[in-house]
Amino acid sequence: MKRAVWLVVFIMILSLSVFSIKIGLSLSTLNNPFFVELRNGALQEAVNQGVDIVVVDAQDKPYKQLNDIEDLVQQRVDLIIINPTDSDAIVAAVEEANNAGIPVITVDRAANGGKVILHIASDNVAGGAMAAKYIADLLNGKGNVVELVGIPGTSAARDRGLGFETELKKYPGLKLIAKQTANFNRAEGLSVMENLLQAYPEIDAVFAQNDEMALGAIEAIKSEGKLGKIVVVGFDAIPDAVNAVKNGEMAATVAQQPSLMGELAVKKAVEYLETQTIYIPVNLKLVVK
Known part of the structure; x- marks a missing residue:
């Protein structure tokens, strides 16, 4: 009788190990609080769903992300969630997962293929x-603006730049006098802004495509004694940026919800693996007289 009970227990354990879901999460970098929050949201949802998750950090290096995803493919994870370092460079990794029959979800930044x-x-x-309109409101539609660009190969940099520049053109009095890359990095934001301040003495506003670059720019502006004279708007609403807004160093930051992104990615991954479909509800609207 005892032997039969142990046999049943063994079969149950074996079944759980065979059918448990294992998800890979490849992040562009964990050297940015935004992606740390995204990871934390994913980890918490993995606990809620009772699934395993393997997190790898590409350290903003496309070749490392490709290697990381190759490792996840070798581990035979059930699904890979990817936050690309570069929307073009990630295509090979997505296709490798496709060829292995492993479904892929992208988060925050898109892949340009696969x-x-x-x-x-x-x-x-x-x-x-939204950032351009806020700057226009603060400057009454007149002034010189510079833009700090993120990693050029990412969809986030492309789309944020497109939205900002398209909106800015609606205000003839606002001039985009410079646009330089700082790779979503705080140290680069500092050095690029230092150079811009030397090249363009009359800067009225800065739009940084993420908060890390915005915070670097603020340090450069402080060093030149121009804090409070130049409007700085960032993107992401990481804790340091929110504090900078509160203390008046940064005018604004466009808020995202990285933790919710990570949570939703894992939730939809499990949903797909269990049902082979993804349900995306559309909000209802009550029509009354």
């Missing part, structure tokens, strides 16, 4: 436009 079952992101075009 088969992706779902992309989860904020509306970066709308966010860029």
Whole structure:
């Protein structure tokens, strides 16, 4: 009798190990609080769903992300969630997962090729436009503006720039006098802004495509004694940026919800693996007289 009970227990354990879901999460970098929050949201949802998750950090290096995803493919994870370092460079990794029969979800930044079952992101075009409109309001539609660009190969940089520049053109008195890359990095934001301040003495506003670059720009502006004279708007609403807004160093930051992105990515991954479909509800609207 005892032997029979142990046999049943063994079969149950074996069944759980065979059928448990294992998800890979490849992040562009964990050297940015935004992606740390995204990871934390994914980890918490994995606990809620009772699934395993393997997190890898590409350290903003496309070749490392490709290697990381190759490792996840070798581990035979059931699904891979990817936050690309570069929307073009990631295509080879997506295709490798496709060829192995492993479904892919992208989050925050899109892939420019390969088969992706779902992309989860904020509306970066709308966010860029929101930043431009706020700057226009603060400057009464007149002034010199510079833009700090993120990693050029990412969809986030492309879309935020598109939204910002398209909206800015609606205000003839606002001039985009410079646009330089700082790769979503705080140290680069500092050095690029230092150079811009030397090249363009009359800067009225800065739009940084993420908060890390915005915070670097603020340090450069402080060093030149121009804090409070130049409007700085960032993107992401990481804790340091929110504090900078509160203390008046930064005018605004466009808020995203990275933790919710990570949570939703895992939730939809499990949903797809269990049902082979993804349900995306559309809000209902009550029509009354």
